[in-house]
Amino acid sequence: MKEFPATDYVVAFVFAVAVLATVAGALIAVLTSRIIRSVCGLMICCFGLAGLYYFLHSPFLTLMEILIYVGAICVTIIFAVMLAEPDEAPRRETRRAAVGWGGGALLASGAAFWGISRVGLNHSWITPAAKVNQGTVKDIGISLLTTYSLAFELISLVILVAILGALVIARYGRTKP
């Protein structure tokens, strides 16, 4: 069977798109002043992350990332943006304070980036001799219902409590006098 032409370049292009979407989405999410653009940046970042998960051989996680992050969390944040008025007012701080806080934040995040990537890249990781399974959706299902069944049930309990708590907190103060 003849191979599809230029497969390597197509794969490299898709990978580059995923990486660039992740980086650009994260930058948009933290740097814009309007919150709605920031939410859109989070969406772009999640699409890029979904592509990266696909390259890491976890298609189920790709689907869940798009479904939960883009489909649920970002839409919920947009609802909150519509209910509150989150646009940041023009800064009232002095120019010196702005430079100081911005420089401090940049320094802290730069230090975290440098430290974590240095630790990750310089550590001599050990590649395992053999994998115990293939990591397919079927294997995920089996390990969810055997090894991680207690954690799975606890997560469902946490989500139930979170839904009830969200309803109670958001409803407070809306009862008629």
Added chain:
Amino acid sequence: MNLNISPHQPDIYLILAAFLFAAGIFGMVRRRTLIGMLIAGELIFSSASLNLVALNHFFAPDPTAGQVFALFILALAAAEASIALSIIIAVYRNYRSINSQELSELNG
């Protein structure tokens, strides 16, 4: 250090995870509304999740462990976002603002 930019090497994933974490910290410090801080928190969650999945894919004998943990992180992030947004709505109803500098009633 020589960087290996390839989809089949762990380097680029680790660097991306570190970048997402750094972006999350920057947003957490610089944002002045609660929703912006929540978005930065989601970035930090994604960074942890990407790091787990990448290290699990390349260096762990059980390929499902990282995916299951990333699923748990997704579920916890969803629960956290719903609680945080309902708190934000309640705060907005009380103060008519979600600017983190104006919520200073407990500030001594």
